[in-house]
Amino acid sequence: MSKFPVEMIRHSAAHVMAAAVQNLYENVRFDIGPATEDGFYYDFDMPVRLTAEDLEKIEAEMKKIINARTPFEMFELTRGEAEKMLRERNQTYKLERLADIPEGEKISFYRTGEFVDLCRGPHVDNAGRIGAFKLMSVAGSYFKGDEKNPMLQRIYGTAFAEKSELADYLRLLEEAKKRDHRRLGTELDLFSFSENVGPGLVLWHPKGAFIRNAFETYWKEQHYLNGYEMLYTPHIGRCELWQTSGHLDFYKESMYSPMDIDDHDYYVKPMNCPFHIEIYKSRNRSYRELPCRWAELGTVYRYEKSGTLHGLLRARGFTQDDSHIICTPEQVENEIAEVLRFSLSIWKTFGFTRIQPYLSTRPSKAVGTPERWAKATESLEKAVRKAGLDCIVDNGGGAFYGPKIDLKVRDAIGREWQTTTIQFDFNLPERFHMTYTGEDGKQHQPYMVHRALFGSIERFFGILIEHYAGAFPLWLAPEQGRILPITDAQIPAARELAAKMQTAGLRVTVDERSQSLGGKIKDARNERLQYMLVIGEREAAEGKVGVRSRREGELGAMDPAVLIEKMQKEVIEKVC
């Protein structure tokens, strides 16, 4: 195995790519080319618009550089020398990058063949260390990530020390493509979008709606069991509400335009919080009734930029599984710990067990006293420790209104999804003058915590589809089993079995089509059925059923009562 870490190999591959681009094209200005989590990229400003064919040419040129084992050579220059060289080469972006290097730091360059790059390093000793690479795509990207800056052309690629690692990575991409929720959503008839309805607005088909209803029901049950109460609030509210909340000042560009009703502007809600606060404020509150744990499946609409929409994962209309916990300072630590414990247990039910919390702390511009921030942040940290987890800290990464914990969950093929968020809010209680009467008879401002467990129902459904690759566990499956009579002669027996299973609460159908068993199996498999129940002459005569399970394979002839018990158990235990 190579002694070079994969990040170094990728960073070096980015240089090799830049060298290839320099060899092949005129008037190229270079920005930067770092390693990323699963590859590398390099940003270029060049007159030629790069296409897929260009990528092939560049790959071929890179292979030459790699096969020649072209060395990476480091040298240092003074700032003046560096400026002079970059200016001679008309490398304006590099000059800006050079200016960003603090005084006193070493200014190093790396040479790879003809290509010389301002770079901190380190690099592999020669390009031959790049055992396997592939260029993936061309995309636009703003210089320094700022949309006011010019847009550069970015080439993405990936690289590994070994060819087998690249093959594994490409297989993972293949697998991810097969699981793509947009593709499965169409294939399994779960949901769709319509141009007539509008971008980012989801239409839930019967099967998708069934699954949604199943997990929403579970969500509600669990919330009641864990001391939450449910709310319902309207979809629109007057502009005064959004003025008070501050959304019209800070969030207006993400809100749908108002509608004028009886000379009042009404906005479609982008968030549920102000409504929950109005419920809190509908009468005086005493410390005795805190904490309030209020939850709602609240549908909101946000005008997301058109380029950011992505199937169910980023929609314009979506339902938050929203909750607000309003409590006293004494209660807050316990409440946070409970929210986290509750979240982890729900994720486990769906088969997500690898979970990474991220803690975001106070940014430079923030509302709320430092004492409140400190207490809130501490209670978040403690909750994570209590759950036996370690959090990754994003210092200064919190919203201006409070610190937060986000959970990233890993799915069946190891991808991370950002889902649960637990956020303190020091802004809204202040703006809405929320109070409670304390033990001392005086008015106090409560703590308020926003919490979305799945984030959004739509997004969660998209993640679930990809996590299960469309094969939903029995408790969520719209159709739990399909009975396949081999010939028409077994249709009565099949119907009888179906009736028996339906009476037992199982969702089964009979495939009565005039089709071979192989054909029926194929279709049932493509529809990701968990149970295929074959009834031929033999089974009909013996009063049994041939069971084929998606997870366990062929189980042979079973007594219907045994099968029903097995399936019921699987439903109750929510086996994934």
Next chain:
RNA sequence: GCCAAUGUAGCUCAGUCGGUAGAGCAAUUCACUCGUAAUGAAUAGGUCAUCGGUUCGAUUCCGAUCAUUGGCUCCA
């Protein structure tokens, strides 16, 4: 919103160097009655995303719009 690409039947795609289109799967009908990933035949299905321009003629060329895809930015 920005950069780039794409848009042909329900789905996956082919095709027309300008003369109004085709396959597989799915659907429907008929026949077949079959033992664990495709039984056969027939039928039907399209304003070639939309609008405009060039042209005798546009699905094809040009422009705009809409939508989608890969990124960037954004996600108070």
